[in-house]
Amino acid sequence: MSGAAPLELGPALLHCWPLPQPGIDGDKEKRGHVLVVAGSAEMPGAAILAGEAALRAGAGKLTIATAASIAPLVGVAIPEARVIGLAETAAHGxxxxxxxxxxxxxxxxxxxxxxxxxxxxxxxxxxxxxLLQRCSGIPVLLDATAMCAVHPRGEPHLLDDAVDWEHFRFGTPVLLTPHAGELARLTGGVRRNIEQEPHGAAQAAAERWNAVVALKGATTVLAAPGGTLWQHQGGNAGLGISGSGDVLAGIIAGLLARGASLEQAAAWGVVLHGQAGEQLALRCGPLGYLARELAAEIPALLRILASA
Structure with missing residues (x-):
């Protein structure tokens, strides 16, 4: 692993790393189509939060695949989206x-x-x-339960198939967005140790799985398989609220659809998410704003950061 110091994520770095921009005559097809597979009967809001955030980040088209029992609700909440209802298992999968x-x-x-x-x-x-087999040519972001694709520790019977889970690596890099607790579960590590050494933990995971890893926390660390590290220390305690991670994932997905690389979309997404929290804290106070309010801050912040 590289011992290089992490790069600081902020307006100055992003100004030198501009996002792909559609032309003046660019239509929704040119701005990218996001497929969001999310939600369940008990958590319909996650699909809504992620989907809206993807559009607010500039994606042109949105399809949400979610549980059939909540698909009409999601469609009403985001009329801009195509919504596909999927048949459910007894365990809400x-x-x-x-x-x-x-x-x-x-x-x-x-x-x-x-x-x-x-x-x-x-x-x-x-x-x-x-889905990874069918989406090998496009950028993929795995969040929350989907990250268990690297090692389904909670489902022992899945370990009996032909996959060597202890040495699993993605053939093509994907983006993973764990917090310390999730990374501990996926690696068999200790959460406190990961929180104390987030840079090393993120970089080790990136190399282990051939993935770009955005390790979320008070200091968010972004690690690429080649050894490059970034860190972001913005935002505030108010971002630690239910649904906040769904919004971050949606922002990044929208940027990916626009043509950003995994690393660039994650870097911009983390900064945008943090600055959205800062804007809301100024108006509402540092605690008590809602995750659903974050996405509406993104379009203006994109303009500000692009010209910073």
Whole structure:
């Protein structure tokens, strides 16, 4: 692992790393199509938060695949989206034919986000691995339960198949967005140790899985498989609220659909998310603003950061 100091994520760095911009005559197709696979009967809001954030980040088209029981609710909440209802398992996951149903739209998407609000780890891992096969040519972000695709510790029966989980690596890098607790569970490590040494933990995970890892926390660390590290220390305590991570994942997915690389989308997404929290803290106070309010701050912040 590289011993280089991490690069500080902030307006100055992002100014030198501009996002892809559509032309003046660019339509929704030119701005990218995001496929968000998210939500469950008990957590419909995760799909809504992530989907809206993807659009606020500038994506042109949005398809949300979610549990059939909540699909009408999600469609009403985000009328801009196409919503696909997937049959559910008894544990509130998606049934095994879901990958087949999503094959056509996955082939037309420019970015895939999977995981926010998903339940039933077994069915989630199965679906993610099928989607990875169908989405090999587009950027993929795995969040929340979908990150168990690297090692489904909660489902021992999944370890009996042909996958060598202890040495699993993505053939093509994907983006993972764990907090310290999630990374501890995925690696078998200790959360406190990860919190004390986030740079080393993020870089080790990036090398281990051939993934870009955004380790979320008071200091968020972004690590690429090649050894490059970034860190961000902005934001405030108010961002530690239910749904905040779903918004961050959606922002990053929207930037991926616009043509940003995994590293660039994660870097911009982390800074935008942190600055959205800072803007809300100025108006509402440092605690008590809601995750659903973050996405509306993103368009103006994109303009400000692009000209900083």
């Amino acid at each position: 998606f049934q095994s034919d879901s990958a087949r149903r999503l094959a056509e739209v996955a082939g037309k998407a420019d970015a895939l986000l999977a995981g926010p609000g998903m339940q039933d780890e077994g069915s989630c891992v199965e679906l993610v691995h099928h």
